[in-house]
Amino acid sequence: MKKLINNPRYVVEEMIEGYVLAHPNHVRQLSENARSIVTAKETREGKVGVLIGGGSGHEPAFMGYVGDGMADGVAVGNIFASPPPDPILEATKVIDKGEGVVYIYGNYAGDLMNFSMAAELADLESGIKVGSVIVTDDVASAPKDEMEKRRGIAGEFFVTKAAGAAADKGFGFDDVVRIAQKANDSMRTMGVGLTPCSLPQTGKPSFELEENEMEIGLGHHGEPGLEKGELQPADQVVDRLVRDIFADMPIESGEKVAVLVNGLGSTTRMELYIMFRRVKHLLNEKGIVIHRSYVGDYSTSLEMGGASITIMKLDDELAELVDHPADCAMYTQK
Amino acid sequence: MKKLINNPRYVVEEMIEGYVLAHPNHVRQLSENARSIVTAKETREGKVGVLIGGGSGHEPAFMGYVGDGMADGVAVGNIFASPPPDPILEATKVIDKGEGVVYIYGNYAGDLMNFSMAAELADLESGIKVGSVIVTDDVASAPKDEMEKRRGIAGEFFVTKAAGAAADKGFGFDDVVRIAQKANDSMRTMGVGLTPCSLPQTGKPSFELEENEMEIGLGHHGEPGLEKGELQPADQVVDRLVRDIFADMPIESGEKVAVLVNGLGSTTRMELYIMFRRVKHLLNEKGIVIHRSYVGDYSTSLEMGGASITIMKLDDELAELVDHPADCAMYTQK
Known part of the structure; x- marks a missing residue:
């Protein structure tokens, strides 16, 4: 299948480079980790951070949803592959404004492992409180009595929207977690x-x-x-x-x-x-x-x-x- | 090639129906003509109208660009085919606020004929002043010494953006025409x-x-x-x-x-x-x-x-x- 790309090994790097160059008023790439992108705006102290992420190839998800009223940061994985803990951790440190960070990601083994590890490291290294809401909206992926096996798909947009708006409106940490979970459970x-x-x-x-x-x-x-x-x-x-x-x-x-x-x-x-x-x-x-x-x-x-x-x-x-x-x-x- | 459609004859009607149902705060369909869509907002008296249109199949162009700071109305043709004069005329009558309407469309034979006819009818039937700017951004479609043969493609977005913004800022009829023409000539x-x-x-x-x-x-x-x-x-x-x-x-x-x-x-x-x-x-x-x-x-x-x-x-x-x-x-x- 034909694609407008250069070296297939570097498609994610080149995409991120293009994205950050195209939208300098919206996003910036962290010098600490090239796979961490955060909002270009000043985030106010005391705002609960919202962090998203996952594999590439789902654009505009996930990196397109960093901005006012949505996520504060994103960790970008390879195509259809979870980001490792490092970019998650680095973005967490930058977007934490003292009230903790809420992770929102889909229910996939790699994401569960890497986001959990990053959450532990954020606590250990920097004392940052992290909450996690796992998106499980895909009805077809497991029967109703095995909800915990369901994968996250397009509905993650709604979870990010609801949690991002809550954080933007000044909701506290527990409430942002509650809202993200309610959004997931309601769809x-x-x-x-x-x-x-x-x-x-x-x-x-x-x-x-x-x-x-x-x-x-x-x-x-x-x-x-x-x-x-x-x-x-x-x-x-x-x-x-x-x-x-x-x-x-x-x-x-x-x-x-x-x-x-x-x-x-x-x-x-x-x-x-x-x-x-x-x-x-x-x-x-x-x-x-x-x-x-x-x-x-x-x-x-x-x-x-x-x-x-x-x-x-x-x-x-x-x-x-x-x-x-x-x-x-x-x-x-x- | 597989498509998620019903009867192929009605794809444009069903698309328009879905579009208007999805975005009632942004657009409304005219009862006078089902292929005329105008902004759902109240347009202020004295604002120069901006009307776009062309064949379907280019979405978000053209119907997706009706709204604040862009076009006031659109005439929707069949797939890859110009709209006939009627929907252009009906939309013109509704969006005219006494200062005339500027048509922006691509340089295709059908569009030229139908928009010109609608412009004449708007003048004859309702005394509405109409200006037209023909988009010709496609370098590949004719050599430089035959600019008048060049087709309009994606750059029409920029012409609509510039003219729509000018009209929204209160520019007069001649200035909106001038801006649309300048945008076209500059790209x-x-x-x-x-x-x-x-x-x-x-x-x-x-x-x-x-x-x-x-x-x-x-x-x-x-x-x-x-x-x-x-x-x-x-x-x-x-x-x-x-x-x-x-x-x-x-x-x-x-x-x-x-x-x-x-x-x-x-x-x-x-x-x-x-x-x-x-x-x-x-x-x-x-x-x-x-x-x-x-x-x-x-x-x-x-x-x-x-x-x-x-x-x-x-x-x-x-x-x-x-x-x-x-x-x-x-x-x-x-």
Whole structure:
């Protein structure tokens, strides 16, 4: 598969270099570690820090979400691979303003290990208090009685949004942790894959699907989903994804939600809006109110084809946090 | 090629429906014509209107650029096809606040015919003054002594940005026209295509390139470019594109520019930032100052693979307009 890159070994370094050069008013790279990026703004003393991170290849996640009202720092891993403890630790030291740092990351073995190690080192070396919220929104990745096995996918955007807004509004450490956990517990994601991506190092497709085949529940690194089948019209695909979400997270008429229809990379906005339209119809039928909608590429898998739907239930507190403004290099909300 | 759509005949209608349902605070569809979308906000009397439009399939262009500091309305055509005069005319009537409306559109036969006809009708039927600025940023589409034949591509974003900001700041009709024209005359775009898109109606690739082949100067509907050749490393591709831009638009050390590295659909942000990095190095070498950078999918060709680079020279007036805030459903700048 063709890519506009140079040496495949240095794609992440070159991407980070381009990113920091393009947005000097938003982000800066730490001299202590080239894989640590923090907000370019002065962060006020006493603000709880929010740190995100994970593998590369999901842009704008994660590095695109550093900025006002979102994360204060990010640790950038290799493609589809967790960052090691070092960049996490260095970013933690810089963004801590005396009230601790909250880590938000997806439920993957490498991330769990490395973020936990960084948290321990932050405490040992610098006495920084660290809280961790593990994102587990992917319904398809494990059954309901094994929630702790579920992976994190596009819904991490909502957790970062809610926690970042809370921290920006001056919430204390325990409350930022509570908000991040509530955001995670209040939402579910279901995705569908159509076409694979390829890793720059190998150029080989990450999985195989027949022409005219789709895979429901495909993971965002190409992990196997629930089932493969013939590609259906968009409305039927959406019906299936939303049905699985509500089977897992019952919802009552009159409840308020935020919706994210996320593209995996090569899926057009046209398709995403066609999908959103059906989501809106289904929620209307159930008497559910969409408080705010996000449609676009929020968490990709390189150039994978497909999409995911995330629905987050909102109480008044979460609704206010979702509405809070944000200003990042890859995402701005007024 | 697989797509998440329903009936291919209704993709544009369903996309518009989803778009308007997703962003009721930003846009509304006119009851007079389903292909006319205008800002949902109250526009103040005396503001010069800015109207954009063109074929669908380029999202976020064009409908994503309706909002504060950008366009007041858009006319939405079928995929890769100009909107007819009717939706242009209806949007014109609604966004005119007594001081006239400025049309901004790409240099394509269908658009020229339909926007000109709408302008005549707006004058005849409602006495609305209309100005038109035709975007012609694609260096590859015609030689320098036939500028009037050049097509408009991603640079239309900059023309809309500058004119939209000018109108928002209260510039008069003649000045908004002047600014749009100056923005167009001050910039050039060069693109490269790697992989085709397919029209929903046919499912067939829009052009053919060999595995490991690229096409310099490919148009954003798949129009033939300057030459095909073996895919080069990103840095060499950027060197070529930037060289062609500066051969066409000489620039001096110390000048200020805005840069847009635009993805055509399925090209990852990783690749776009790697390309931006090289643009920045080249401009540094020449002593050219990047005042503001845009990296992402600003004007796509469905799921086409490839990218374009736009460089706009900025005098102080254009720089201030580029910095002006904007708030659209698909693009927000603080």
